[in-house]
Amino acid sequence: MGFLDELAGSLHGNQSDGHLPGQLQAVWHWVQEQGGIEVLLQKFQQGGLGEVFGSWIGTGTNQPVEHSDIHSAVGQAELQSLADKLGTDVKGAAGTLAIILPQLIDKMSPQGHMDEASLHENKLDLGSMVDQIFKR
DSSP states (O other), rough: OOOHHHHHHHHTTTOSSSHHHHHHHHHHHHHTTTHHHHHHHHHHHHTOOHHHHHHHSSHHHHOOOOOHHHHHHHHHHHHHHHHHHSSSSSSHHHHHHHHHHHHHHHOOOOTTOOOOHHHTTTOOOOOHHHHHTTTT
């Protein structure tokens, strides 16, 4: 089992269906194209979802988010970009984000906060995130 498979299993708590590693990679590349986690957080805050996004970073329970809320916060063009990567439509891309993004952000902030230096310097990439999650 590869690192993405392990991460996918970690995110869902079970074996992935084979599609999740590709979806994780597509979502992560899309997040980077948006300007990284910090810019995505700003978009969620502007869309009225800052508290929801903050729950994913914090150590408490992750608040759920609906695909329609993600659509409102992120925007049509940005979701179309992700949809193209995922081979789906905008609603499917928003649904995928609603599932993956809370877990991804939660796994990136195990102590209840993001590493500000890494965020500002764009040091967080999929490889270092996997290393961080699995303490390698």
